[in-house]
Amino acid sequence: MRLPRLSVDPLAALFAALALVLLIVFLVMLGSTQPRSNGTELPYTTVQRKAAAGEVRNAVQLDYDHRLLITDRAGAEAWTSFPATGGLQDQLLTQLDRKGASVVIDAQSGKQAKRLIVQVLLPILILASLFALFMRVSQQADAGGMGAFSRWAGRRSKLGPGSTGGPSFADVAGAPAAVAELQELCDLLRFPERYSALGARPPKGALLVGPPGTGKTLLARATAGEAHAAFFSVSGAEFVESLVGVGAARIRDLFAKARAAAPAIVFIDELDAVGRKRGAGVGQGNDEREQTLNQLLVEMDGFDAGRGLIVLAATNRPDILDPALLRPGRFDRQVTVDAPDADGRAQILSLYLKGRPCEADVTPAEIARRCPGFTGAELENVVNEAALLSARAGQAAIGVDDLDEAIQRVVGGPRNDTHVLGPDELETIAVHEAAHAVVAAAHGDGAQLHQLSIVSRGRRLGRATTLMLDRDRTVLRRSDLERQLAVTMAGAAAERIAFGEVSTAVNDDLHTATQLARSMVTSFGMSSLGPVTIGEHSAEVFLGASLQELGGVGPGTLERIDAETREIVEEAETRAAKTLSANWPVVQAIADDLVAHETLADVQLAGHLAAVRAAPNGSGPDHGGPADR
Numbered sequence: 001m002r003l004p005r006l007s008v009d010p011l012a013a014l015f016a017a018l019a020l021v022l023l024i025v026f027l028v029m030l031g032s033t034q035p036r037s038n039g040t041e042l043p044y045t046t047v048q049r050k051a052a053a054g055e056v057r058n059a060v061q062l063d064y065d066h067r068l069l070i071t072d073r074a075g076a077e078a079w080t081s082f083p084a085t086g087g088l089q090d091q092l093l094t095q096l097d098r099k100g101a102s103v104v105i106d107a108q109s110g111k112q113a114k115r116l117i118v119q120v121l122l123p124i125l126i127l128a129s130l131f132a133l134f135m136r137v138s139q140q141a142d143a144g145g146m147g148a149f150s151r152w153a154g155r156r157s158k159l160g161p162g163s164t165g166g167p168s169f170a171d172v173a174g175a176p177a178a179v180a181e182l183q184e185l186c187d188l189l190r191f192p193e194r195y196s197a198l199g200a201r202p203p204k205g206a207l208l209v210g211p212p213g214t215g216k217t218l219l220a221r222a223t224a225g226e227a228h229a230a231f232f233s234v235s236g237a238e239f240v241e242s243l244v245g246v247g248a249a250r251i252r253d254l255f256a257k258a259r260a261a262a263p264a265i266v267f268i269d270e271l272d273a274v275g276r277k278r279g280a281g282v283g284q285g286n287d288e289r290e291q292t293l294n295q296l297l298v299e300m301d302g303f304d305a306g307r308g309l310i311v312l313a314a315t316n317r318p319d320i321l322d323p324a325l326l327r328p329g330r331f332d333r334q335v336t337v338d339a340p341d342a343d344g345r346a347q348i349l350s351l352y353l354k355g356r357p358c359e360a361d362v363t364p365a366e367i368a369r370r371c372p373g374f375t376g377a378e379l380e381n382v383v384n385e386a387a388l389l390s391a392r393a394g395q396a397a398i399g400v401d402d403l404d405e406a407i408q409r410v411v412g413g414p415r416n417d418t419h420v421l422g423p424d425e426l427e428t429i430a431v432h433e434a435a436h437a438v439v440a441a442a443h444g445d446g447a448q449l450h451q452l453s454i455v456s457r458g459r460r461l462g463r464a465t466t467l468m469l470d471r472d473r474t475v476l477r478r479s480d481l482e483r484q485l486a487v488t489m490a491g492a493a494a495e496r497i498a499f500g501e502v503s504t505a506v507n508d509d510l511h512t513a514t515q516l517a518r519s520m521v522t523s524f525g526m527s528s529l530g531p532v533t534i535g536e537h538s539a540e541v542f543l544g545a546s547l548q549e550l551g552g553v554g555p556g557t558l559e560r561i562d563a564e565t566r567e568i569v570e571e572a573e574t575r576a577a578k579t580l581s582a583n584w585p586v587v588q589a590i591a592d593d594l595v596a597h598e599t600l601a602d603v604q605l606a607g608h609l610a611a612v613r614a615a616p617n618g619s620g621p622d623h624g625g626p627a628d629r
């Protein structure tokens with residue numbers, strides 16, 4: 001944001017000076033219109049008495065002030081107010097006259113006009129000049145002035161036509177599809193004539209869809225950097241004010257500025273804040289949002305894409321966007337920016353590890369496998385945390401241990417050293433975690449266990465299992481899901497075997513298992529309810545938002561969904577219990593080791609798990625495992 005300019009506008013200065021002069025005149029005149037009074041104030045009756053006694057030498061009657069000024073024979077001055085009754089006043093004057101005092105009557109004819117000026121005319125003139133000053137300032141003001149309220153208040157980066165130095169696509173790793181898509185928009189900004197020669201209608205905007213931290217903002221900035229275009233960025237939330245019309249004015253202003261700076265990219269973060277479906281909800285805020293959205297639609301219709309202006313927007317809720325925004329001619333491109341896969345993660349890690357000293361055994365590909373589901377922002381955070389940790393330890397380079405600890409920190413927060421667990425609690429958690437490991441090892445060859453730990457982190461007391469997949473999987477078979485469920489329920493099953501009851505430590509597992517089982521019933525047709533989906537589905541499963549709305553589903557069906565879900569989870573627990581019983585000595589050994597050492601890494605863990613016997617009912621040829629973060 002630019003600072004307001006300090007140069008003085010002559011007209012504004014004139015108005016300010018006028019207001020000041022008028023104010024001074026007002027104050028001076030106000031003083032002169034005050035009622036005149038000399039000497040002390042006396043009660044009317046005292047003056048009457050003095051008049052009767054002949055003590056008054058002369059008197060002045062002030063008509064307008066309704067006062068009488070007197071000077072007595074000794075020369076002392078005094079004054080009194082006349083009573084409301086005119087008769088008494090006449091009486092006094094006659095009395096004074098009779099006793100030989102000289103009485104002068106001052107009509108104060110100018111005072112009435114003066115008072116009119118001071119009380120009416122001057123205040124109006126002062127207010128008018130202040131108002132003119134205010135209007136002038138708001139007209140002239142840049143971002144810092146009064147008019148800024150209805151102006152676009154976002155950021156404009158220094159990138160401009162022909163400039164370099166901003167981020168480029170080389171700074172974005174692990175998102176090749178998104179980069180390829182945006183590359184095209186870049187070409188459009190740089191060589192518009194190529195497209196117009198062929199009569200192609202260039203896209204006006206692209207919507208970057210993906211969860212937070214996947215690099216949408218970075219991609220938008222990189223697009224601007226590559227295209228040497230000016231970059232205007234704003235967050236959707238900034239448009240929504242409680243004053244109706246402000247958002248729309250800001251949109252107008254933003255587009256006007258961007259058009260003037262073409263080639264330019266307008267980036268609207270959190271588009272869903274303004275672009276939600278219209279006609280939903282009630283209240284003033286909603287009216288405002290609709291106006292803002294309408295203005296956005298109008299602006300997007302109004303510019304010619306060939307003129308070097310492109311609108312990029314980011315959202316993680318494309319399902320709630322107004323359909324009008326998504327129709328061709330507006331955000332007609334959707335670029336999905338999902339959390340990167342293992343290769344992508346390795347590339348992002350390499351990108352951030354590149355400039356930092358690392359120990360020889362740090363391989364990005366290996367580290368990437370230890371953090372499934374991490375977004376670009378989280379990976380950047382991992383590298384940064386690792387650098388901080390190694391700096392704190394006084395090391396010269398980042399080691400694998402630092403990266404491991406950093407991953408754990410990013411997942412669960414720093415070690416919680418203040419909460420000391422009792423021996424009972426430690427034993428419960430150790431058995432619980434050991435069970436997850438054993439069942440995972442017994443049920444699949446795809447799952448690789450890297451580390452097992454009962455260190456308590458953040459809110460979580462001692463839950464820090466890290467189960468890694470050999471590769472990221474997006475298509476899972478029913479048997480894969482069942483295996484995943486068995487691993488999830490293993491903790492509860494083990495607690496029941498070891499202690500005859502479950503503890504509160506199973507809460508998270510139950511939640512995860514129930515959600516998965518419910519999806520199997522309602523989304524994947526994997527139950528006796530048949531191959532149907534129940535409820536409304538949102539396509540963006542990665543969003544992790546509620547997968548379905550069960551609004552229009554009958555109570556009977558809901559009951560069956562619950563029963564099926566329970567059955568699936570119970571079956572999973574039974575399966576886990578069978579596996580655990582067959583391998584109980586291993587569970588016990590791991591649990592003991594965990595209590596003793598808190599954390600078991602690769603080698604020790606592999607040693608224990610080598611003794612695990614494969615699950616009795618076997619597993620399919622294509623094994624998957626849980627990605628337990």
Ligand code: ADP
Binds near residue numbers: 172213217377
């Ligand atoms: P979003 O806008 O999707 O929430 P950001 O673009 O703000 O995410 O990403 C935050 C930070 O994470 C970026 O500044 C960058 O440091 C890092 N980051 C995210 N994704 C990537 C990626 N694919 N490559 C490199 N860095 C990334």
